[in-house]
Amino acid sequence: MYLSYKNTFRYNIVKVWLDLRNRFNGLLAYDDSIDKEWKRIKVVYIETSSIVLDHTKHSHENWMSQSTWQLISDRRELHLKLLGTNDELLKADIRQQCQQIRKKIYRSSRNDRKLWVLLTTLNLLLTPAT
Numbered sequence: 001m002y003l004s005y006k007n008t009f010r011y012n013i014v015k016v017w018l019d020l021r022n023r024f025n026g027l028l029a030y031d032d033s034i035d036k037e038w039k040r041i042k043v044v045y046i047e048t049s050s051i052v053l054d055h056t057k058h059s060h061e062n063w064m065s066q067s068t069w070q071l072i073s074d075r076r077e078l079h080l081k082l083l084g085t086n087d088e089l090l091k092a093d094i095r096q097q098c099q100q101i102r103k104k105i106y107r108s109s110r111n112d113r114k115l116w117v118l119l120t121t122l123n124l125l126l127t128p129a130t
Contacts, residue, residue: 012053016048016049016052020044020045020048023047062116063112063113063116064112065112068105068112071101071105071108072105075101075102075105082095082098
């Protein structure tokens with residue numbers, strides 16, 4: 001059976017609804033204050049949505065330096081500026097700047113990775129075996 005995006009979305013909604021209903025039935029046995037009850041309800045919603053929808057939060061790579069992440073955010077801002085511009089000359093200039101920043105990002109991330117590999121191998125060599 002072919003599932004379209006709409007059918008998959010409906011399936012996920014039904015799955016979330018059923019899982020929430022099952023979890024709320026377990027919450028009915030508790031009789032505490034309103035604040036504790038609200039916290040439980042909030043936890044149920046967050047856990048259910050993260051399990052069913054499988055949403056993962058973006059995390060920074062631990063081997064990339066802060067300067068590389070700053071270059072990435074600069075490139076993102078330039079790209080947004082490019083999307084909001086209608087002038088062709090200005091677009092060409094922004095594209096040129098994006099290319100230059102992209103090259104800087106490649107260089108910086110390459111150096112960061114080399115440094116990270118070097119530090120981790122040194123750490124492994126210097127750590128005594130147990």
